[in-house]
Amino acid sequence: MIKKIIKKDIKNILNPIILLVFIVIIIVPSLYSLVNIVAFWDPYNNIDQLNVGIVNEDNGYIGKELVNSLEKTKDLNFVSTNYENGYKNLNRGSYYGLMIIPKNFTKSIESINTSNPYHGDIQFLTNGKTNMVANKIMTSGGIEIQKEINDKIVSTIAGITFGEGKNISDLSMPKINSYESEMNTINNYLSKSYTLSKLVYKDAKKVIIYVNKTNHSEKLLKTLTNDLNKLNNKINNFNNQRILFEDDVNYFNENYYPLLVKISKYNTLSVENYFNSPVIINNTDIHPLKSYGDGIAQFYIPLSLFIGNLIPLAMFSPRVKGLKVKPFQEYLGKLALFGLISVLQSTVLTIGLVIINVQYFNPFMLIISNIFIGLCFTIFIYSLVSSLGNSGKFITILMLVFQIGGSGGMYPIQLLPKFFQIIHFILPISYGVNIIRENVAAPLVDVLISNALILLIFPIFGVIFTLIIKPFLQKKINDVENILEKSELF
Template identity: 25%
Template sequence: MFKDFHALRKHPVLFLSLIVILFLPIIYSAVFIYSMWDPYGQTQDLPIAIVNNDEGAKIQGKEENLGNRVIDKLKENDDFKWEFIDSKKAKNGIEKGDYFAVIEFPKNFSDDASTMLNPNPKHMEMHVQTNPGYSYSGQSIGDKSIQAVKDNISLSLRELYLKKIFGSIKDMRGQSQELATGLKKMEKAELDLANSSKQVDSGLAKTQAALPPLQNEQFNQLITGSNQITGGLNKLAENTNQITQNIDKSLKQTDNLSFSKENAMTISDPVTTVEHNVTKVENYGQSFAPYVLSLSLYIGAIAFVTIYPVDKRVGESKSAVNWWLNKLGLMVTHGLLQGLFLSLFTQYVIDIEIANRGYFTLTLIVWSIAAVLIVSFLVAAFGNIGKFLAIILLILQLGSSEGTFPIQLTNKFFQTLHTYSPMTYVIKALRESIFDFEGNIPINTAITIIAIIGIVAGCLLYFAYLSRLNLKNIRLNTRDLD
């Protein structure tokens, strides 16, 4: 059972090579994880060009330059490396890759902004240039800068208009209060005038009684006119009172409302996001780790079969079981050490925060052994063609294991393969152990599936050796080892 181990003692070059490739997954994982550790946390170093050609305009009765307003806000924003330059420098810079986005405010930027309350308001234009051919990922991150600028434009515009509108409302309320006070004084004066008119009516009536009959008819017309004036004055006082009551009622409805600048600012930017995430991801490297770790162990398995001739036996044994057990012992040992070393390196050198270290280590070890057995079976069964098949299997897993984008964003072919891809379950188990949640496949189930895949590969490896037992040129010799 230990013939392969004893053979390695006699061939130090091969033994040293196997020791070296034990660390291949570590090297692979370290390079990839460190290179993409926190790209979204480094956007403050991503250069974004701002070109302001805005000539300004009168907005709500006041000269404004909205482009300058937005720039003032961006100077307080450290999400990106904002560079405020002219059009010529921006054009050259976007082509050379000096900037990942160019955002330009045209000369009529504020002029269009001044039409928001016109019968035919104009949409403001913001000219944007990107160069995805130079760096698609950089341009994708740069798209967030465009949204940030749009948000600042909207905020600035809302502030301008709401402050003016709220100021007008405050003035109108003050004027309404003054009008109500004036109307109350006018109503009092009208009532006083009506009372005086009544006294005049009474005096006229007494005078009429003392006049000769011939003059009564003319005097009667005078009394009728005076009575009409008195009635009109009373009616005017009633109407004035009704208007005053309506104004008081309207003012009372706004007693608890405030129209200050602070209110305008709050309404212009009313929403504060409070996040309650199911899991917490520190950075992009941590989120990408499950994919890279599972991939690196499979690559380590390919390196193992490339270095060590798993399709040849040591000695004269004619038993397939003996051949299988000798190889199996070395394969399991290599897989166990490879997975264990990668787990320790990830936890204590890369220093990724892991919620369940036990499950994390177990997943890596089980997958490492399973990957070695899968690739070893393919090589033992098909020779060099098996190495090619192992690479094809890797490629299929890259597209179907949901390591980067959600599987729903891939085509139907890879969505169908998703369920049958071993790395699917490795990535799910690693994510659950790192971020401490239970996905659609619980971690115990995922590890069990990986283990079953490894056991099946191990059993198929036995049958591969059994089928090749009596073939020539499958015995290990010095040249195969050194």
């Protein structure tokens, strides 16, 4: 009897009109996925088309330089304007952001040269009602602009702060050695001068002794003695200063000379770069995606397969008419039709993904994964509809609503409300998303198998549930569907 059901369905499909509907049912789910993937393939590559107004009210020169710099950037399309027109365009959606540079901007930046520096304020206006994603880009853009301006200012200040060190570092080793040699020469000269002074003092002392022996006047002797004492004091003072200078030279040679040698080897550009960014984070994506479209494909592929399995159940009846069959015969016989549709949908979808060049690790693994996911969805959805009728369709649609938000396909599940975090684990698309993700690059076999086994629970549950419940509910469901059909509303 199951074979008769399958043959009857195949015969009906060969009708030209039904065949056309059959083909449309196979293609439409693929179009849903492929069109959305292509539409969002690389939107961030075109953010230079987003208009951002700049109002420069600065009385100084820095605001003008900032405007010129921003107008040359390719990150966003910056347009100079006045406040009135800028706000009007922002409010009407022509501008996605409006930057206002205040009158005292240059003064605030130059306040670093005063004893009371203060930061410069730039107002960045956005319009949340224009577009959610654009508004997010504008907010991030404002942060990036702030970072860029701060980096330039810090770079300038670092250059000024390091200016003295830079002058020192311009000293070459020969110059440093020359300075050391000159100081040593001066020290030697002072030492010789001191020695010579002592000799002069001794000779002068001999003269006084000679004068004393020759009985010269006492007044002359006293004058010479006083002059000699003064000379001796000056020599002693000179010697003290010489000793201090010698100590300074020794201290310089022991402390500053090695430092100058070290500074002379500095790369001043490297030092300034260090002050600009003491820490650099090197980002590396271990499984990089070629485009944004490759990322959202991981969500749209299983989503389109789930929706694709809802469409034939809305178009084709899961009931057998014209034949007396048992509930399990009807269930298994009709399952072949919907299973065939699912396989064809998955195949067409995979071909489309290859054509638009979606990133995948292996095409064979991709088509097997898509067929597996599609069949799991088909058996589960068909089982609910076959056993519960329109109530099964309602449950499936309700699941679809929650799966769009709770599957974790677009946003990490940890970022979603607690309710979606709880139901995430009982939604079949969640595991379909994980399987497709493992198809992107270097799949983890254990992750792939574990998600496949969990996803397999849904069709197994559907089969067992249907084989148990369907015999008891079959007559009631048929009666309800007959009533709905006679109402000419369904």
